[in-house]
Amino acid sequence: MAETFERELMRGSLDLMVLSVLADGANYGYQIQKRVREAGGDMIKLQAGTLYPLLHRLQADGVIKCQWEFANGRKRKWYELTPAGRRRLRDQATQWDHYAACIRQLLTPALTALPAD
Amino acid sequence: MAETFERELMRGSLDLMVLSVLADGANYGYQIQKRVREAGGDMIKLQAGTLYPLLHRLQADGVIKCQWEFANGRKRKWYELTPAGRRRLRDQATQWDHYAACIRQLLTPALTALPAD
DNA sequence: GACTCATATATCGAACGACGATACATTGTT
DNA sequence: AACAATGTATCGTCGTTCGATATATGAGTC
Numbered sequence: 001m002a003e004t005f006e007r008e009l010m011r012g013s014l015d016l017m018v019l020s021v022l023a024d025g026a027n028y029g030y031q032i033q034k035r036v037r038e039a040g041g042d043m044i045k046l047q048a049g050t051l052y053p054l055l056h057r058l059q060a061d062g063v064i065k066c067q068w069e070f071a072n073g074r075k076r077k078w079y080e081l082t083p084a085g086r087r088r089l090r091d092q093a094t095q096w097d098h099y100a101a102c103i104r105q106l107l108t109p110a111l112t113a114l115p116a117d
Numbered sequence: 118m119a120e121t122f123e124r125e126l127m128r129g130s131l132d133l134m135v136l137s138v139l140a141d142g143a144n145y146g147y148q149i150q151k152r153v154r155e156a157g158g159d160m161i162k163l164q165a166g167t168l169y170p171l172l173h174r175l176q177a178d179g180v181i182k183c184q185w186e187f188a189n190g191r192k193r194k195w196y197e198l199t200p201a202g203r204r205r206l207r208d209q210a211t212q213w214d215h216y217a218a219c220i221r222q223l224l225t226p227a228l229t230a231l232p233a234d
Numbered sequence: 235g236a237c238t239c240a241t242a243t244a245t246c247g248a249a250c251g252a253c254g255a256t257a258c259a260t261t262g263t264t
Numbered sequence: 265a266a267c268a269a270t271g272t273a274t275c276g277t278c279g280t281t282c283g284a285t286a287t288a289t290g291a292g293t294c
Contacts (some may be wrong), residue, residue, distance in 0.1 A: 011128035011251055011280080016220060020227035030271050039222045043215050050252055052273055057251090073260055076271070086234055090197050093224055095122050098160050100217055103130060104157045107210055110137035117203055128251080128280055162243050167281055169244055174280095190289055193242070 005043050014046070014054055016096055019081065019089040022064060026080035029055060055079060063088045122160050131163070131171055133213055136198065139181060143197035146172060172196060180205045206231040 014036075021035045029051060036046045037053060058064045063085035069076045081089070131153075138144060138152045146168060153163045175181045180202035186193045198206070 005212050007212055008129060009252060010130060010216070011218060012125060013216075014126060014252085017223050020223040022226035023230050028271080029273095033122065036223070038135055040219045041215075043212075043219050047253065048272075049212050049254065049256090051250085056139050056273095074271075075260090083234060086231055089227065089231065093228060095160075096220065096224070098122050098158075098206045099124070099127065099130075102160050103133060103213065106137040106153070107213070110140035110206065110276080111210055114203055114206065117200060126281065131281085145242080146244095147240095164282065165243075166245080166283065166285090170280085173244095191242075192289090 005047065007043065009037070009044065009046070009050070013096075014050065015058070016089075016092045017044075017087060018051070018054060018058065019063070019092065020082045022079060023089055026078045028069075028076040028078050030076075032079075058085075061088075119234075123162065124160065126161065126167070130213075131167065132175065133166070133209045134161075135171060135175065136180070136202060136209065139196060139198045139202070140206055145186075145193040145195050145197045147193075149196075175202075178205075198233070 017036050017039070018032060018090075021032050027035070029048070032055075033046050033048060035052050036044060036051075040046070055064070055066075059066060059079070063082055064079045065082050066077050066079045069078055134153050134156070135149060138149050144152070146165070149172075150163050150165065153161060153168075157163070160234050172181070172183075176183060176196070178201075180199055181196045182199055183194050186195055187215045
C-alpha cells in the first residue's frame with residue numbers, strides 16, 4: 001500500500017542534488033535526471049524543463065563545465081564539476097545541514113506537543 | 118569566529134516552521150517571527166513581508182484560524198491551528214523527513230567521493 | 235517636547251525558480 | 265509503420281520569497 005508522497009521541489013535544493021550527482025563523476029542531463037528521480041522515489045519527479053535551465057545556470061555560474069559528445073548518432077552534453085563547483089557543493093551541503101537542523105529544532109517538540117486528534 | 122550562514126528560505130519550508138510554532142499554542146505574528154528567527158540563528162532572517170502573507174494563505178486554506186485581541190492600546194491577531202492544521206503539520210513533517218532523506222541519499226556518498234582539493 | 239527603539243500588522247512590486255507543455259531528432263522495439 | 269525510450273531545449277505561467285514602505289502605539293531618554 002505504498003504511500004506516495006509527491007511535492008514540489010524546494011527552491012534551491014535541486015542545485016544540491018545535481019552537484020551531488022556530478023560529484024560522482026561527469027554526467028549528462030538525461031542520466032542526471034534519472035539519478036535524481038531514483039533517489040527521490042515517489043517524492044521527486046524532476047522534469048526536463050526544470051533540469052536543463054538549472055544546468056545552464058550552474059554553467060553560467062562557473063560551477064560546472066560542459067562538453068558535447070557525438071557517438072553513433074547520439075549527441076550528449078557531458079557536465080562536470082569545476083573546482084568552484086566542489087567548493088559550492090561543500091558550502092551548500094553545510095548550509096543544508098544547518099537548515100535541516102533549524103527545521104528539526106522546531107519540528108520535534110511540535111510533534112510531541114501535537115494531540116493525537 | 119562564528120561562521121555566519123544566511124540563505125533564502127526554501128520554498129514551502131516556512132509553512133512547516135510556522136505550523137510547528139503554532140503546535141505549541143496560539144500565537145501572533147510578531148512572536149512567531151521571533152520564534153522562527155531564534156530557531157534559525159544566523160540562517161533564517163524571516164521578514165514580516167514574508168510571514169504575514171503566509172499567515173493569510175494558511176488561514177485561507179483553513180489550517181489556522183485567527184482572532185483579534187485588543188489590550189491596553191495594543192492590537193494583536195492571535196492564530197491557532199485548526200484540526201486540519203494539525204493534520205497538515207503531520208503530513209508536512211512526514212514529507213519533510215522523506216525529502217531530507219532523499220537529499221541525504223545523494224549527498225553523503227557525494228561528499229565522500231569529493232576530493233580534498 | 236522631540237527623538238528613537240521595540241512592538242505590531244499589513245501591502246506592494248520585483249525577482250526568480252519550478253512547472254507543464256511543447257518541440258524535435260535519433261535509436262530500439264513491436 | 266507505429267511507438268516508446270533516449271536526449272536536449274525553450275516558452276509562458278504561477279506562486280513564494282524578498283525588500284521597501286506605510287502606519288500606529290508604548291516606553292525610554294535627551
